[in-house]
Amino acid sequence: MKKLVLIPIFLLLVQLTVSAQPGYTPSGENLQNREWFQEAKFGMFIHWGIYSVMAGGGDFGIAEWIMNQKEIPIDAYENLSNLFNPVEFDAAEWVKVARDAGMNYITITSKHHDGFAMYDSKVSDWDIAERTPYGRDVLKLLKEECDKQGIKLFFYYSQLDWHHPDYYPRGRTGQGYTGRPESGNWDAYIDYMNAQLTELLTNYGEIGGIWFDGMWDQWEADWQLDETYALIHRLQPGALIGSNHHRMPFPGEDFQMFERDLPGENSMGFNQGGISDLPLEMCETMNGSWGYNIKDRRFKSTTQLIQTMVKAAGYGANFLLNNGPMPNGNLQPENIDTLKVIGKWLDKYGETYYGTTRGPVPPRDWGATTRKGKTVYVHIMDYGDESLFLPGLTDKIASATLFDDQSKIKYTQNEMGTIITVPFDRRNDIDTIVVIALK
Numbered sequence: 001m002k003k004l005v006l007i008p009i010f011l012l013l014v015q016l017t018v019s020a021q022p023g024y025t026p027s028g029e030n031l032q033n034r035e036w037f038q039e040a041k042f043g044m045f046i047h048w049g050i051y052s053v054m055a056g057g058g059d060f061g062i063a064e065w066i067m068n069q070k071e072i073p074i075d076a077y078e079n080l081s082n083l084f085n086p087v088e089f090d091a092a093e094w095v096k097v098a099r100d101a102g103m104n105y106i107t108i109t110s111k112h113h114d115g116f117a118m119y120d121s122k123v124s125d126w127d128i129a130e131r132t133p134y135g136r137d138v139l140k141l142l143k144e145e146c147d148k149q150g151i152k153l154f155f156y157y158s159q160l161d162w163h164h165p166d167y168y169p170r171g172r173t174g175q176g177y178t179g180r181p182e183s184g185n186w187d188a189y190i191d192y193m194n195a196q197l198t199e200l201l202t203n204y205g206e207i208g209g210i211w212f213d214g215m216w217d218q219w220e221a222d223w224q225l226d227e228t229y230a231l232i233h234r235l236q237p238g239a240l241i242g243s244n245h246h247r248m249p250f251p252g253e254d255f256q257m258f259e260r261d262l263p264g265e266n267s268m269g270f271n272q273g274g275i276s277d278l279p280l281e282m283c284e285t286m287n288g289s290w291g292y293n294i295k296d297r298r299f300k301s302t303t304q305l306i307q308t309m310v311k312a313a314g315y316g317a318n319f320l321l322n323n324g325p326m327p328n329g330n331l332q333p334e335n336i337d338t339l340k341v342i343g344k345w346l347d348k349y350g351e352t353y354y355g356t357t358r359g360p361v362p363p364r365d366w367g368a369t370t371r372k373g374k375t376v377y378v379h380i381m382d383y384g385d386e387s388l389f390l391p392g393l394t395d396k397i398a399s400a401t402l403f404d405d406q407s408k409i410k411y412t413q414n415e416m417g418t419i420i421t422v423p424f425d426r427r428n429d430i431d432t433i434v435v436i437a438l439k
Contacts, residue, residue: 095142211257292324305342
């Protein structure tokens, strides 16, 4: 993922020169998968790589960006692979944790910005199978378990690469400290990237899609997206393509993502785009880091995460919640505990979340609304009055009840909208849900 950095204003004004897949028409299978994706709502993000060794055992605590932030040369960084031996990795346990949390898909880093492949790549030996004592393809093990337990698997892939010599000219990151020659063949790098994507799309059966990251490193580069996107859609017509470029989607992309911001918001400073008509997804961390970071104890509360998840649904967006596994292969205990709480909440309130679309009232500070057919769910999270005005909700109401006990609540309507009244003594701490049945 992209670490928050200060971006010079002139870079924000650069006009995009990238191309995309012209004349793209999604296949029927792709459209079905988009519909599944929107209904699935909740997924697990996994940032895992050899960087976890240093972030977990040293005093740097910068996780997956440590190579760049500490300016570690390639010849030194490569030694981390000799220390990466995740003998505690249990794919079945990982998938079970996701399932028990109510997650329907997993997105895992197949290659992050350090260029290290977490699978058995045949176009490079810079991978887990050939460079680590562990020597096994974790993506293969995880895919087999996902298939067994009914979870879809997506592959994150970084277009940015601090390790490959042909990633040249350099972008805003991975500059001279790496020890790479100040030369390279950009077209050869694109060929390399497409060759690895071909491996991911042909060696692991049907996957959910490809989650790209890293174009923001150099907008002026010829990313040749038309070729890459056409390749993906040719090899797996049903696979969904998304890119974390923080702009409006380009032709050929099948969903739009938002990094650590709700759709349309920009608290992070780099979510520059609007909101498209494609399926949406918001990704978020459990603490402040994507990869494992032993020093990062800024864990978000379960209340905060559930409320963010529901607000994302209020925009019609999925919630992709991150795990940064430890170098031994275990998930962080704090994260497992958090996911158990979220799973229990979804066991009770899932019908107000899964399969819903954005509600008639966009998310507000007080909460959000979701909708399923003629049912509107009003999620009241933080509101200091007993009466709440829902502007624009003018459809005739058949009934209004509290989800928790099905008791009726008072409401009035006029040409401006609907006012519902929920006494304080009938609220709960996380999300008081009012079920409005429309006539």
